[in-house]
Amino acid sequence: MATPRKVCVIGCGNWGSAAAKLIAENTTRLPEFDDTVRMWVLEEVYQGRKLSEIINTDHENKKYLPGIKLPHNLIGVPDMKECVQESDLFVVVIPHQFVKSTAKKMMECGPLRPGTICISLVKGIVLTESDVILFTDMLEDELKVPCLALSGANVAQNVAMEEFSEATIGYKSKEHALLCQKLFDRPYFKIRCVPDVAGVQVFGAIKNLVAIAAGFCDGLGLGSNTKAAIMRLGLKELYKFCQKFFKDASKDVVFESAGVADLITTCIGGRNVRCAAEFARHGGKKSWTDIENEMLNGQKLQGTSTAKEVYHVLKANNLVEEFPLFVVTYKIAYEGGHPSELIKQFSVYTLEDF
Amino acid sequence: MATPRKVCVIGCGNWGSAAAKLIAENTTRLPEFDDTVRMWVLEEVYQGRKLSEIINTDHENKKYLPGIKLPHNLIGVPDMKECVQESDLFVVVIPHQFVKSTAKKMMECGPLRPGTICISLVKGIVLTESDVILFTDMLEDELKVPCLALSGANVAQNVAMEEFSEATIGYKSKEHALLCQKLFDRPYFKIRCVPDVAGVQVFGAIKNLVAIAAGFCDGLGLGSNTKAAIMRLGLKELYKFCQKFFKDASKDVVFESAGVADLITTCIGGRNVRCAAEFARHGGKKSWTDIENEMLNGQKLQGTSTAKEVYHVLKANNLVEEFPLFVVTYKIAYEGGHPSELIKQFSVYTLEDF
Numbered sequence: 001m002a003t004p005r006k007v008c009v010i011g012c013g014n015w016g017s018a019a020a021k022l023i024a025e026n027t028t029r030l031p032e033f034d035d036t037v038r039m040w041v042l043e044e045v046y047q048g049r050k051l052s053e054i055i056n057t058d059h060e061n062k063k064y065l066p067g068i069k070l071p072h073n074l075i076g077v078p079d080m081k082e083c084v085q086e087s088d089l090f091v092v093v094i095p096h097q098f099v100k101s102t103a104k105k106m107m108e109c110g111p112l113r114p115g116t117i118c119i120s121l122v123k124g125i126v127l128t129e130s131d132v133i134l135f136t137d138m139l140e141d142e143l144k145v146p147c148l149a150l151s152g153a154n155v156a157q158n159v160a161m162e163e164f165s166e167a168t169i170g171y172k173s174k175e176h177a178l179l180c181q182k183l184f185d186r187p188y189f190k191i192r193c194v195p196d197v198a199g200v201q202v203f204g205a206i207k208n209l210v211a212i213a214a215g216f217c218d219g220l221g222l223g224s225n226t227k228a229a230i231m232r233l234g235l236k237e238l239y240k241f242c243q244k245f246f247k248d249a250s251k252d253v254v255f256e257s258a259g260v261a262d263l264i265t266t267c268i269g270g271r272n273v274r275c276a277a278e279f280a281r282h283g284g285k286k287s288w289t290d291i292e293n294e295m296l297n298g299q300k301l302q303g304t305s306t307a308k309e310v311y312h313v314l315k316a317n318n319l320v321e322e323f324p325l326f327v328v329t330y331k332i333a334y335e336g337g338h339p340s341e342l343i344k345q346f347s348v349y350t351l352e353d354f
Numbered sequence: 355m356a357t358p359r360k361v362c363v364i365g366c367g368n369w370g371s372a373a374a375k376l377i378a379e380n381t382t383r384l385p386e387f388d389d390t391v392r393m394w395v396l397e398e399v400y401q402g403r404k405l406s407e408i409i410n411t412d413h414e415n416k417k418y419l420p421g422i423k424l425p426h427n428l429i430g431v432p433d434m435k436e437c438v439q440e441s442d443l444f445v446v447v448i449p450h451q452f453v454k455s456t457a458k459k460m461m462e463c464g465p466l467r468p469g470t471i472c473i474s475l476v477k478g479i480v481l482t483e484s485d486v487i488l489f490t491d492m493l494e495d496e497l498k499v500p501c502l503a504l505s506g507a508n509v510a511q512n513v514a515m516e517e518f519s520e521a522t523i524g525y526k527s528k529e530h531a532l533l534c535q536k537l538f539d540r541p542y543f544k545i546r547c548v549p550d551v552a553g554v555q556v557f558g559a560i561k562n563l564v565a566i567a568a569g570f571c572d573g574l575g576l577g578s579n580t581k582a583a584i585m586r587l588g589l590k591e592l593y594k595f596c597q598k599f600f601k602d603a604s605k606d607v608v609f610e611s612a613g614v615a616d617l618i619t620t621c622i623g624g625r626n627v628r629c630a631a632e633f634a635r636h637g638g639k640k641s642w643t644d645i646e647n648e649m650l651n652g653q654k655l656q657g658t659s660t661a662k663e664v665y666h667v668l669k670a671n672n673l674v675e676e677f678p679l680f681v682v683t684y685k686i687a688y689e690g691g692h693p694s695e696l697i698k699q700f701s702v703y704t705l706e707d708f
Contacts, residue, residue, distance in 0.1 A: 164697045166700070228611075
């Protein structure tokens with residue numbers, strides 16, 4: 001039996017704390033892992049006390065996951081050096097804009113222990129003007145260790161409350177996949193694995209674009225069969241996008257929680273759908289900023305910016321013709337296309353098309 | 355250019371009349387087809403007049419598709435002999451229990467013209483104690499001509515009102531597929547084709563079983579991520595069912611209207627979901643008959659009988675272990691399993707499982 005893995009969660013936000021909770025439930029019962037789970041805390045003061053002290057004394061992250069008891073073997077550690085030097089399995093779950101800087105900070109505290117692996121729970125992907133960058137690739141580049149990804153149809157608060165949901169792990173090495181599956185799998189949080197690190201992340205990021213199209217459908221008062229047609233085409237274009245940009249893309253992810261399940265929940269409810277419906281009800285004449293201010297207290301929508309970035313990547317790669325739904329969604333959202341254009345893209349096609 | 359095909363719709367119900375309408379819209383503008391479309395009418399008297407006379411005088415099927423104007427080139431023909439002898443493309447759209455007898459009746463009026471083809475819009479499949487029989491196979495056996503299938507996320511009334519939806523044609527011969535695509539494709543009814551006659555029919559029939567499971571979810575008050583997990587697993591088992599029973603099963607159908615789209619709409623709304631939710635709210639203690647009487651005016655649910663038939667077919671083929679969702683749905687519906695058993699079947703599995 002190999003030495004038990006020592007797990008550290010990098011990030012103590014809502015999802016980080018929920019993930020750390022279920023991981024700490026598993027490490028005490030599995031021989032593959034050391035009981036203690038560290039959670040790196042970017043120290044801050046909350047209600048007059050240090051956040052790490054609140055976590056370690058009250059066993060609750062009162063700021064980011066209030067009301068949920070955390071296991072006693074989960075400890076908040078503000079010292080990155082201790083986290084890095086004492087751990088060999090990192091669960092990275094921080095906002096996307098901090099991934100690179102945090103990885104660099106980890107390396108400054110290194111070296112990482114031999115055999116270290118990493119799994120990213122970061123939401124999103126990076127869309128540059130012409131390319132698609134995965135956070136797993138960014139982490140592998142910085143940390144020089146293998147990196148898996150986890151995504152799926154789940155919500156931090158519900159996972160913390162132990163409501164049933166699922167997630168998908170994308171992997172390259174089967175051995176690492178099995179280890180991470182054991183680390184995350186709970187009776188209320190079931191994990192399945194696919195050999196498609198990119199697919200798991202791309203679906204998780206670009207589903208929000210499809211949700212914008214689904215919201216247009218709602219706002220136009222179209223029926224459930226029309227909306228299902230939009231979601232179906234969205235699923236197909238998501239898979240095609242993976243294929244175009246990543247050579248290992250597999251259809252398997254479609255059948256998983258990170259694939260069709262996450263797409264369904266995101267297109268049925270959620271802020272992207274609600275705001276896009278409002279946009280369509282106003283015939284595209286109400287600005288996204290006004291909608292965000294009214295409906296999201298000024299928070300930003302992900303689906304609209306994703307639509308814009310995806311469009312630019314497609315254009316730079318001469319792929320506009322092959323993604324009619326992604327493109328029409330962008331054109332309605334940003335170039336004055338009327339929301340009713342949405343279904344016109346289901347134009348005549350032959351047997352081989354799409 | 356070949357002689358134009360002469361089309362006859364066998365059946366004049368709700369879906370038959372809506373299909374005949376869009377077909378007749380197409381035949382007048384396409385050189386591949388003779389303008390006239392016959393619709394075989396099982397003659398009956400409605401409001402003191404013969405149904406065929408109403409259709410041919412008022413250009414409306416007042417009994418089965420009231421309020422919708424039918425094209426003048428669509429004629430109701432009560433004489434099966436005329437239908438059979440004057441046509442070489444049959445669209446069969448009759449209730450499943452009448453398929454065999456109607457095909458026999460057609461043959462009595464034969465012979466069918468050389469080169470005749472047939473496309474089935476019949477809903478369902480036949481599940482015997484140990485086997486799965488497709489209506490396309492039944493029609494091919496009886497009529498001795500090639501038979502395609504059409505299914506998808508669409509509702510007769512909405513198609514008649516020209517609300518946008520899609521459908522999928524399952525084919526063996528590409529030439530026949532292209533011809534049928536032309537016959538059915540309208541700006542408001544888009545057709546795509548897959549080389550999987552079985553898949554198109556199996557998804558259309560067994561989706562109702564998954565909708566029962568989705569309804570249990572609703573009745574238990576579980577969240578959208580749990581329901582998405584059920585639908586995802588349903589999609590996977592539907593595909594696996596096709597694979598086990600039909601050697602040509604293709605993953606393609608999953609991405610089509612007859613696949614994921616029809617599953618989504620069926621699991622989100624509809625009678626199967628509503629009745630199953632009621633069943634779960636009563637902890638399985640209220641009988642299906644009572645539920646049908648109260649909620650469907652005594653009409654029968656399809657999903658429950660499908661669940662029972664599928665279970666028997668799986669059992670006879672030693673496949674119970676491989677279809678946990680289908681099986682648990684049956685056990686809850688018929689063997690006193692508590693609805694909460696539903697999520698217990700997401701038990702621990704390894705990387706290779708499912």
